Amino acid sequence: MLHTLAQQDPGELEAGLTAVGxxxxxxxxxxxxxxxxxxxxxxxxxxxxxxxEAAGMVRTTMFLGIAFTEAxxxxxxxxSFIISG
Amino acid sequence: MILGxxxxxxxxxxxxxxxxxxxxxxxxxxxLLMWLSVAIVIGLFYAGTxxxxxxxxxxxxxxxxxxxxxxxxxxxxxxxxxGRGYMPFLLTLFTFIFICNVWExxxxxxxxxxxxxxxxxFMAIVVWFVYIIVGIKNQGPIGYFKNTxxxxxxxxxxxxxxxxxxxxxxxxxxxxxLAVRLFANMLAGHLLLVSFAVITQALxxxxxxGGALPLALLVFLMAFELLVAFLQxxxxxxxxxxxxxSSLHPAH
Numbered sequence: 325m326l327h328t329l330a331q332q333d334p335g336e337l338e339a340g341l342t343a344v345g346x347x348x349x350x351x352x353x354x355x356x357x358x359x360x361x362x363x364x365x366x367x368x369x370x371x372x373x374x375x376x377e378a379a380g381m382v383r384t385t386m387f388l389g390i391a392f393t394e395a396x397x398x399x400x401x402x403x404s405f406i407i408s409g
Numbered sequence: 410m411i412l413g414x415x416x417x418x419x420x421x422x423x424x425x426x427x428x429x430x431x432x433x434x435x436x437x438x439x440x441l442l443m444w445l446s447v448a449i450v451i452g453l454f455y456a457g458t459x460x461x462x463x464x465x466x467x468x469x470x471x472x473x474x475x476x477x478x479x480x481x482x483x484x485x486x487x488x489x490x491x492g493r494g495y496m497p498f499l500l501t502l503f504t505f506i507f508i509c510n511v512w513e514x515x516x517x518x519x520x521x522x523x524x525x526x527x528x529x530x531f532m533a534i535v536v537w538f539v540y541i542i543v544g545i546k547n548q549g550p551i552g553y554f555k556n557t558x559x560x561x562x563x564x565x566x567x568x569x570x571x572x573x574x575x576x577x578x579x580x581x582x583x584x585x586x587l588a589v590r591l592f593a594n595m596l597a598g599h600l601l602l603v604s605f606a607v608i609t610q611a612l613x614x615x616x617x618x619g620g621a622l623p624l625a626l627l628v629f630l631m632a633f634e635l636l637v638a639f640l641q642x643x644x645x646x647x648x649x650x651x652x653x654x655s656s657l658h659p660a661h
Contacts, residue, residue, distance in 0.1 A: 371593035384486045388651065391644045395586040405419060 353400020355364040360393040414611050422603050423524050423596065443522050446508040450501065479503050479646065485652040488657065495653055498539065502532065503646040506591070510638035513599055514631055521595040521638070526588065533588035536649045541579070544656030556659035587648060594641050598634045605630060 368386035372379045428434035457472025465473050479500045484492045509528065513521035523529050544553040557579055558572040605627040613620035 380482075381486065384482070384647065387640075387644060388647065391590065391648060392586075395590050398590055398597075399586075401593050402589055403595060 346407055350400050350404040357393050357397035361390055364389040364393060374379045414569040416607055430478040439522055439525055442512050447630050450504045473548055483650050488654045499646050503642050506645055507642035510595055513634055521599055523591050523595040526592045529588040537584040540652040540656045543653055547657055588590050591641050591645055598637050651659045
């Protein structure tokens with residue numbers, strides 16, 4: 325196995341590591357916002373179920389909360405494209 | 410190459426050759442679509458309000474329901490009745506962003522204008538200028554920055570840290586996150602549709618039956634992307650309204 329590794333083109337290894345790094349960056353950036361959006365929407369649904377007449381206001385605030393939480397995942401998404409070998 | 414599939418690199422999916430014009434002012438597909446979106450927005454509201462009828466039909470219906478949506482769901486929910494002065498600005502933003510996004514789904518076009526950072530960045534800078542100028546006009550140049558940076562109820566020890574963070578929020582984070590949110594969402598949606606189209610095509614070539622499943626998923630994803638296109642226009646506009654509101658009414 326070491327023999328085959330040694331025969332590889334050094335550029336190939338770099339490209340592979342870049343791909344792995346991109347995956348780690350986006351995957352890592354998606355963990356927190358995933359949990360956060362779940363919390364936001366879950367609590368919004370609870371609020372709507374408790375007080376259906378306030379659903380409109382809760383929905384607007386929910387979208388705001390999602391937008392702020394989601395921004396972090398999207399920064400990771402853009403960063404994963406910026407990384408290059 | 411993933412399992413024998415050749416996915417096009419990102420640069421092939423969003424970069425278009427210059428059709429005419431020079432280096433800096435070159436016009437490509439994205440710019441043409443942007444001009445077309447401007448024309449559609451102007452045409453929609455011109456045709457919708459040219460000869461208004463009491464019972465709206467056709468184009469007037471579309472224009473009126475758009476105005477009503479922005480008024481009720483965005484302006485009244487965030488700024489309140491006094492925010493109606495910013496209605497033309499927010500309505501233009503909403504309609505323009507939505508039409509720019511929806512090009513993602515039109516057959517034979519299939520390129521969201523906002524998947525290039527230029528347009529979201531420009532619109533974010535416009536929003537940035539608007540809320541800072543509104544804040545300075547309403548609270549004075551010193552009052553605006555004082556009210557945003559010094560938050561009542563914060564312990565004295567961490568006040569300098571909070572002040573710096575708040576200043577960075579209004580100057581950098583807000584426009585950056587506005588632009589990146591719209592751009593990244595549209596780019597991600599575009600890449601998703603491209604990936605599924607490539608998979609469908611590859612599987613159709615090998616087994617016609619095998620292509621049916623990704624094709625069904627592709628149709629579903631297009632419906633989902635329509636929702637995303639609408640939602641991103643809505644979120645961009647509502648955040649612009651929230652920022653204007655925070656300039657009008659400082660936190661007490």
